[in-house]
Amino acid sequence: MQYIALTQRCNYSCNCCPCITHDSSSDLDFDILKEKIECLSDDPLERITLSGGEPTIYKHFFEVMRLLFQKRKKVIFLTNSSRLSSDDFLNELNVCYPLNNLEIITTLFSVYPGQHDQESGVIGSFANTIKAIHKLLLYGTRVTLKLCITKNNYLQLNSFYDFMRTEFSDDVNFQISGIDYIGMSEKTRYQMMLTCEQIRSQLDPLLKKINYLKLRHLDNRVVFISNLPLCAASLDYSNYFVLNGEMGQIDYLSAQKDMKSRYYDSIKGSELCFQCIAYDNCPGTYSSTFQVMGDAYVTPFR
Ligand code: SF4
Numbered sequence: 524m525q526y527i528a529l530t531q532r533c534n535y536s537c538n539c540c541p542c543i544t545h546d547s548s549s550d551l552d553f554d555i556l557k558e559k560i561e562c563l564s565d566d567p568l569e570r571i572t573l574s575g576g577e578p579t580i581y582k583h584f585f586e587v588m589r590l591l592f593q594k595r596k597k598v599i600f601l602t603n604s605s606r607l608s609s610d611d612f613l614n615e616l617n618v619c620y621p622l623n624n625l626e627i628i629t630t631l632f633s634v635y636p637g638q639h640d641q642e643s644g645v646i647g648s649f650a651n652t653i654k655a656i657h658k659l660l661l662y663g664t665r666v667t668l669k670l671c672i673t674k675n676n677y678l679q680l681n682s683f684y685d686f687m688r689t690e691f692s693d694d695v696n697f698q699i700s701g702i703d704y705i706g707m708s709e710k711t712r713y714q715m716m717l718t719c720e721q722i723r724s725q726l727d728p729l730l731k732k733i734n735y736l737k738l739r740h741l742d743n744r745v746v747f748i749s750n751l752p753l754c755a756a757s758l759d760y761s762n763y764f765v766l767n768g769e770m771g772q773i774d775y776l777s778a779q780k781d782m783k784s785r786y787y788d789s790i791k792g793s794e795l796c797f798q799c800i801a802y803d804n805c806p807g808t809y810s811s812t813f814q815v816m817g818d819a820y821v822t823p824f825r
C-alpha cells in the first residue's frame with residue numbers, strides 16, 4: 524500500500540488531531556511527488572491512500588489526482604469533507620479523476636451536530652459532511668464514514684449506527700476507529716481516553732445487533748473496526764477487526780519522511796498481552812495509547 528501525506532496543514536482543528544500544523548513547509552514538494560508518481564508501477568490494483576492534514580487543501584491536489592488517474596491508480600483519500608460539498612470542487616475533481624472510481628473516508632465525532640462541530644472546531648462541519656456524502660453517492664463514489672471513538676462519544680455508538688442507517692443507504696461503509704493520542708495536551712488526553720473494557724461495553728451490543736441485521740440481509744453495508752485491539756470486543760466479533768497482516772507493509776511519503784517502507788504503527792504494548800490467548804491475531808493499536816493508559820487499557824483473554 525502506498526500512503527502519501529500531501530500536507531500536514533488542515534482547515535479544521537479537531538481536538539483529537541495528532542498532526543495539525545499551519546506551516547506550509549509540511550507540504551510535499553510537488554516536483555518530488557511527480558517523480559514518485561511517475562515511478563509507481565502500472566498495477567491498476569495498487570491502491571494509493573492520500574491523507575494530510577487535509578489532502579484537498581494541498582496546492583496541487585487536482586494535478587496529483589490527474590497524474591494518479593493517468594497511472595490508473597485506485598485512489599482513496601482521508602478527508603474532513605470540507606471541500607466536497609461544493610459542486611464546483613466536485614466538478615473539477617471529476618474531470619481530473621472520475622468520481623465513480625474514487626473512495627473516501629470521512630469522519631464524524633458524534634451523532635449530535637453541535638458536539639461534532641465542537642470537536643472539529645468548525646461550526647457547520649457536521650451538516651457539511653452529510654451534504655458532501657449525499658453528493659458523492661450521486662457520483663458513485665465509495666464512501667466510508669468513520670467514527671473515531673473516544674470517551675466523549677462511546678455511549679453514542681448505537682445511536683450513531685442507527686443514524687447511519689436512517690441517513691444513508693448500505694453503500695456507505697461504517698468504520699469504528701481508535702485514536703492516536705500523540706500530540707495531544709494532557710488535559711485533552713484525559714478527556715478522551717477510554718479503556719478496552721469501556722469500549723467493549725458498547726461495542727458488543729452493537730455488533731450483536733449488526734450480526735442480527737446482516738444475517739437477515741437488513742443491512743449489507745461493510746462494517747469494520749480499525750486501530751483497536753481485539754479486547755475492545757468479545758472474541759465472537761473478531762471478524763470485524765482489521766487483523767494482523769491485513770494492513771501489511773506501507774510505503775509512506777510525507778515532507779518529513781522520504782518514501783520508505785514501514786509497518787503500520789501498531790503494538791500490543793502491555794505486559795498483560797503476553798498472557799492473552801488472542802495475542803497472535805490481535806492487531807494492537809497506536810503505541811501512544813499504551814503510553815497514555817498502560818496496562819489499564821487492556822483486558823486480556825485467558
Ligand atoms: S480534519 Fe483530520 S487533519 Fe484536520 S484537524 Fe481534524 S483530525 Fe486533524
Ligand code: SF4
Pocket residue numbers: 752753754755791792793795796797799800801802805806807821822823824
Ligand atoms: S493481546 Fe493485548 S491488546 Fe490484544 S487482545 Fe490481548 S490484551 Fe488486548
